Amino acid sequence: MNEPHFSVEKKMEIVILSLAPNANDDGICGRFGIHKSTLREWKTRFLDGARAALGKQSRDTTEIKKKLEDSRKALKDLITKDGPKE
DSSP states (O other), rough: OOOOOOHHHHHHHHHHHHHHHTOHHHHHHHHHOOOOOHHHHHHHHHHHHHHHHHHHHHHHHHHHHHHHHHHHHHHHHHHHHHOOOO
């Protein structure tokens, strides 16, 4: 079977359909003309990407919070050390 080429958006749509409760992979594959192995690969990449994105967001948020706290401490030290300037 020659598989059609799909845009990223269409692949996402197909994967999301396949993740729905009671979804039938055989039916979805037949409907879109793809192999089950292709759908499995797309699902894996989709879920891996979601994990990476959510994990990165968490790390980025932690790093941003730490930098903000460091900046606050530095500003407080500067104000305390030098006092207010007029």
